[in-house]
Each structure stands twice: as structure tokens, then as C-alpha cells.
Amino acid sequence: MTPERRIDVPILARVEGEGALHLRIEGGRVTDAHLQIYEPPRFFEGLLRGRPYDDPVDITSRICGICPVAYQLTAARALEAAFGVDVDPEIDRLRRLLYCGEWIESHLLHIALLHAPDFLGYDDGIAMARDHRFEVETALAVKRIGNRIIEVLGGRAIHPVNVRVGGFHRVPTRDELAVLAPELAWAAGAMADLVRWTATFSFPDFEQTQDQVALRDPDAYAIERGRVVGSDGLDVAVGHFPDHFVEEQVAHSSALHSRTVDGRVYCVGPLARYNLNGAQLSAPVRSLADEVGLAPVCRNPFKSIVVRGLEALYALEEASAIVEDYRAPARPHVEIRPRAGVGHGATEAPRGLLYQGYEVADDGTIVTARIVPPTAQNQAAMEADVAAFAQRNLALADEDLQLRCEQVIRNYDPCISCSTHFLRLTVDRR
């Protein structure tokens, strides 16, 4: 039997939050891969109980500083469903614009500062920036446009304050949005070049096998709404999400693990969206995917950096079109009349499908709340990827294996702050 080998990594950088990864290899077989999240639970669902219906939009946005829009719009959508309210189509377009801002901001941050250093052999984004100034500076400039969208439409760049159940507190004037147009026009070309840059990276040969789940919107590449669809053929309304996916407590993590009701591991995120809905991307984005050699179905999670770039380009195009067509809607929000009920909402956060469900009393008080963030859904998939990748690459020296396993985790752009934080890695070879 191979003698026991153990590798300890004090901190894995470039993920949002803190946690640890433990890998055990016995007799040439990976017997355990545990993503340990030891961040204390944050009890958001508990603190929402007993609060008025208009609190979750702003309280859930505090779950994450990177994707507050996702939490806000998902909460709003769930509560609107509980009250039987449909928002005006013009408001839906503005919400999509706000969400595009968040995709741009989050994806560019991950591409340029968190993920690209893995492929180019740097410890961090700052070290990489010395040798790749043009690309990093371009990425930051594109990212800034995402911030600007959120600032103009949401009231401020982080934890925006303009979203409410039923719409917005205030809608922008046409002139206020029009200032974004020139920057958006510039950014599309710059983003396409960044995608070409990421496509030159060397990607390990690896394919994941688990099911993939995303929203699907018949009208467009799903971002702010849609039905829940899966690579296994699942296609249900968001209200049935709790019927098909369950969360379970595991001993090694303070965040819940999600699985399908019949126990299968699944994943959400850019690759799932691309594989399930890629045909709905714009012709230029699909053409660029083709140009850089990305097949219509991609199962290699390392290539998620390319997919994020394509999604950012799509978000820039969408934002540009919404800004160009914009006419201030007649009303910023529809009136809300609280009633007792249950509502479900789901949107595509940058890291994947985000679900929220609320039970509301007749005066609008929140009775129960349930929040299922994308990173919690991806935990089991991350462990499965680490186990499968390590098994195929046992010949690698400990240092290289460790680096690659960290990269496998970063492929998911995990937001451990959302699911509750990451990462110390232990490899135990026996």
C-alpha cells in the first residue's frame, strides 16, 4: 500500500470567504473529498420571520456584497408570486438591466483577478497584473461599467437601495440611462478580446458528469426569470423547485448541501446555463464561442472562465439594447396588496440558480423564509469534481495536485459568504 501522505494548505485564496478542503487518498484511490465550510451559520431565514413583506428585498441583499441584486430580485419575485402580482414588462426590462450590471461586475472580477491567475501561474491577480497589464486594466474598465449600471439604476454600486416588491422605488429618466450607452458600446469589443485571451489558456482534460440545472426563459437567455430545467429533462415551474431538490445537513459543513430528491448530485452556474440555454445567446456571442473553439455543450468546468466571458459579453449587449430602447415607464411599481399565501422566486445569480420561498400572513408578515443559494447547491458537485479530478491525476506531485484541486473549486467561483465561507486544503494519502 502507498504510504500515507498528507498535504496542508493554510489558506486557499481567491474565493469569496473561508473554508477548507480535505482530500483522502488510500491505496491509490480517492476515498474522501470534503469541502468543509466552518463559517458560522448566518440565520438569515430565521431573522426574516415576523418581519414585514417589504424587508426581505433589502435584508437578503446583505447576504452578499458581490451579488446583492440576485438576492433582491429573487426575494421580490417570490413575494410578488405570493401576492399574485405581475410586474409591468417595462419594469422587468429594467430589472434585467440591473441584473446585467451584476453579471458584468461579478464575472469580470472572477475572470481577471480570481480565476485567470490559475491558468497563467500566478499566486494572485496583483502579481498577474504586472505581466498582463492590458488585459487586467481592460477587465477592470469593463467591470466598472457593471458597477455604473447598478449605481445609476440601483442607487449605489453595492447593496443597491432602489428595488422593491412590485418594481422600483424610482425609475430613471431616459437621459440618466443614456449616459451608459457610449461605455457599453466600447465594452462589447473589449470583452470579446478578453474572451479570446481566456480561450488561449491551457485547460486540463476533464469533464464533469453530474446533472446541470438552470432557469429557462422562452423569450431570452434566462437571467431574471424562467422555469427550472435540467440536463435530465426536468422542466417545471419555479414553484415546484422544493419538490425536486432537497437540502441536507452534513457533519463537515455549516452550509446545507443540495441534492435532487432521489439523491443525485447536480450543479448550477455558467456552464449549466450555457449547456441548457446556449442556443438563446445572441448570434455574435455564439459566433465568438465558435471562433474560440467552445462547443455548444461544454462539460469541462475549467473552461467556465470562457463561458463567463461570453455571458459577460451577452450581458453587455443586453444592457446596451435595453438602454437604447428605454422609455420611462408610466409607473415605477405596481401596488401591492398583501394577502396570505406562499410564493416562490428564482433567478440566475452570477454563480447559478438562486431560489427563495416565502410563506406570508394576511397582513404581509413573513411566516417562513427559505433561501437556497447557488454555492450551497454546488457544494456536492465541487466535492465530486475534486474526487474525480484527483482520481485521474494521482500521478501528480502533491504540490501540483493541491494546486489543481484548488483550481477545481475556483472553477465554480464559490461564494462561501453566501452559502455561509473557504479554504484550507488537506490532502491525506494513505
Next chain:
Amino acid sequence: MNLVVIGLGNDDRGDDAVGLEVARRVGGHAHVGDLADLALAWGPGDRVVIVDAVEAAAPSGTVGRLRPEDVAGGRAPTSTHGLGLPAALALARALGRVPASVEVVGIVGRAFGVGAPMSAAVADARDRVVVWLAAGGGTSWPDEGRTALVGTGPEAVE
């Protein structure tokens, strides 16, 4: 030399808005949000003055000139949630956007509650700093002669 004033803070947290208000009043850059793209706010050779509220063992409204390395959060970031000012400056240097100088003007605050009004002492400090910056932010420091703030440099004054 081009003077670039950058204000940091939170408009909704009382004294924490002081940096943003200073920047707006002198036509500077009020930066709300993460600091990853802060480097794009200036060019090589600029003189950069960053204004922010600080907590220190000194009376509210005390104004100090600090070196960036004196600002907390100097360790390398492990995530973007922790990207502080020193890391943002390191990223700027890596990108070749090396300013001629960077100084941090820290204004001591106490009232940081959500929705809190800015305290009178901090509002007064804001006005002194605005006057100083409007005059070019020269060597004639508005609070010249007062006691040292946190001992971080010869120009830290109360």
C-alpha cells in the same frame, strides 16, 4: 501636477459620508463600492489624496494625514470581500499607474449608525479639508499646530 481627490465611505452611515462629501465638493471622485477598480481613477504621475472617515483615539473631527501603509487591511487579500486600500494601491502599481504621491486624509468620526446624521465636528472638519483641497492641498495644512492624531506621521494633526 494633477491633483486627484478620491472620497471613500458610505452616505448612509453618518460620519462615514465625510470622504464622499469632500470629494463631491471639490469635483473629485466619490468612490462607493469595492476598491478593485480604484486604480482607474488616476493616471501615472498624479498626486492622489484619498479622504475617508477613520476611527481613532482622538476627538471627532480630528484630521490626520496618513500614509497608505498606515491604513488597516495591509495583508494580501484572500478574497475580493477583503480587498482593502493597500491591495488596491498595489494593483494600481502593478498596472503601471504609479501616482507621484498618495496620501490619506483621515477624519476621525464617532457617529456611524445607519441613517445617523453627520456630527457637527466632522462636518466642520469636512469644510476645513475642502478649503485646503480647493486651495490646491498645499503644504499649509489647515490644522497646523494641533496635536498629533495617531502618531503615524509628522503631519498627523488634531
